[in-house]
Amino acid sequence: MWAARMQLPWLQVAMLFLFHLWRFAVITTTYTFFATAGAVSRLNAVPVFVDIDPKTYNIDPQLIEEILHKKSFGQKIKAIIPVHLFGQSAEMNSIMDIARRHNLIVIEDAAQAIGAEYDGKKTGSMGEFGCFSFFPSKNLGAYGDGGLVVTDNDEFAEKLRILRLHGSRPKYHHKFIGLNSRLDNIQAAVLEVKLKHIDKWNEGRILNAEWYNKKFAEAGLIGDFINVPYSNGCGHVYNQYVIRAGNRDGLAKHLKNNGVGCEIYYPIPLHLQECYKNLGYKEGDFPISEFAAKETLALPVYPELSMEQKEYVVENVRKFYGR
């Protein structure tokens, strides 16, 4: 036993330990698409997860504050990534205030929220960086993958431009280790045409969402059977129209059987993902997200939906609950 232990590569263990202490940490929400935390982990930083506001599904600023006051926390927290989930802006005034007081960088994950407004500002324009995705399912979708980072800091912008080209400037001189992150010309061409319509499309989504809200209220479904998206003054562009539903899995099955597309965003919060087992989180750590994962269901909300299609969605939800 002792001999076996002696064979452990001690230096490696010690280095791993030290490395762990030195690793940078980034605060983000556990209730988001994986890409948010994946970006952190790929840089060898550690995502520090925080629970959500039960009504908006966005990161709860109060809980960010609590994490920052936990003195036992070993890692050096460098940044906060709020996600504007489903298209609704996070509570940016509180988040920016916390970041300023603790000297943290804010990187907005606005992948689902292009065009959403908060306090007169657009999502992505409030933190040091704003990140957008043009994956086809987003409000501004390309014909393949694409994305964008915005910043109003010239120095950051310059470094981003260099990192985008494998960290090379001038050509073949690598000051940094960058990556291939160019936007394909063909995607740029598609996006240039579609960009002109984004406000109109967002407006269509908002109108559809409001129409659903009204119909579900009229049917007496809200409260007892479902809850609709919550409006708290944080702008929403409804990349997803997400309801909370009693017997969510039953409703999803009923809708699918009747030809209504619906999807669960997200069935497993990030702190319970297999790849993050090593972070030591367990079930029960973030009860609000875990509960949301069992109740949320996204209904079709894209701007091209016809009145007939919307009526069919509502009719099927009503049928399921016997209303």
Ligand SMILES: *Cc1c(COP(=O)(O)O)cnc(C)c1O
């Ligand atoms: C889509 C999305 C991303 C980015 O996805 P890519 O596939 O890299 O374009 C990041 N965060 C959230 C919340 C997303 O929904």
